[in-house]
Amino acid sequence: MTSDPLPLNLLRLSFQTHQEFADWSESNRKMLTHIWRWQEEMGNRPEPFELPGVCDLCERMTTYTAVPRAVKDSAPPAFRTEWWDGTRCGCGMSNRDRAALRVFQDGYQSGDRIYHVGCFSSFRKWLSRRIPKVMASQYEEGRRPGEIANGVRYEDLTRLSFRKPRFDTIVCMEILEHIPDYKAALREMARTLRPAGRAILTVPWLGRDTYEHLVRAEIDESGEIRHLLPPEYHGDPASKEGILSFRSFGWKLLEEFREAGFSTARAEFVFGPVHGYMKLLAPVIVGVR
Ligand SMILES: [Zn+2]
Incomplete structure (x- = not known):
């Protein structure tokens, strides 16, 4: 991969705390509106x-293509375009995928060892076609972490089979919300990253002013799923039914990265309509070991 920037500038923003972001958005309220x-x-x-x-x-x-969706129960009819999950380039990558790849590429060095959580996404395929040494794994209930079957490696992000720190970058796109004990997943990523290694994540984000997470479901004492809100299922390349989302995240997540063993964590924003980065306030989260 090359990292020469094209001559048209992108707006790049980076915040380590909710307060930093709140101060910036207060002084840029007009532009944001x-x-x-x-x-x-x-x-x-x-x-x-x-x-x-x-x-x-x-x-x-x-x-770039983007498909507006009808807003439910709206009169007169109204539509909203999902720029973040849409705005797809001919290469198949959405605004979200490309923003994460842009952040990934900025710190990538040839020879880096990459671990991509999930095997079957188009994001993983894009990465594997362009750079060597991408390890990918799949989660499946009942599989032993580290097990390999039919060429697929199985791992559980809350108890990875890797003994020592070995990765320069871990990419984890739209996964964390599906893991009930997501803090264990953060600790495992911190544990298996080399010093100064990066975890790059995207998650359902509650929006600019929200600090606390929104808990949609939890596991109760008997190990059963308890729904606190109507269940929300996300598309999953490995299952037809989709996969349950346990929570959407607020700014508190950055503090939880630090508690899990990362030295810093930040929310990065990429904006530039010419380049198909249509969505300003959706972050790529970066935790640095
Ligand atoms: Zn493209």
């Missing part, structure tokens, strides 16, 4: 988008 209005108004239409742009990962001209 403009961007939010622009996104909401433009996204309010029934027809799919085709937005010409430049993909700084593919390093070529492309056409």
Whole structure:
């Protein structure tokens, strides 16, 4: 992978605490309101988008596509476009995928050992086509951590089979919300990263002012799932039914990274519509060992 930036600047923001972010957003309130209005108004239409742009990962001209969804029970009918999960480049990567790859690429050095949690996502395939040494694993109930079957490695992120620190980067996209004991997963990532190694994550994010997490479900004393909110299932490339989300995250997550053994954690934002980074306030979370 090359890391030469294209000549059109991206807005890059990085915050280590909720307070840092709150101070910044307070002094940029007008700009944030403009961007939010622009996104909401433009996204309010029934027809799919085709937005010409430049993909700084593919390093070529492309056409981004995004599909508006009808807002439930709205009269008159209204639509909202999911820029973060959409805005797909011809390479298949969404705004979220590309923002994470952009952050990944900034700190990547040739020869780095990468661990990608999950085998079957298009994100993992993109990574494996371009860089060597990507280890990937899959979770499946009843499998022993470290077990290999039919060429697939199985791991449990709350008790990884790797004895010593060995990774320069761990990539964990849209996984943490599905792990009831997500703090154990953070500790295991910290334990298996080399000094100064990075964990790069995306999670369902509650939004700019929210500090506490939103707990949707938990495991009770008898080991059963207890739903506190109507269950929310996310698409899973390994299962047809989808997978239950236990929580959405607030800014508290950065403190929990530090408690889990990371030296720092930050929320990084990438914004630049020409490059198909349409969503300003959705973060890529980076924990540094
Ligand atoms: Zn692309």
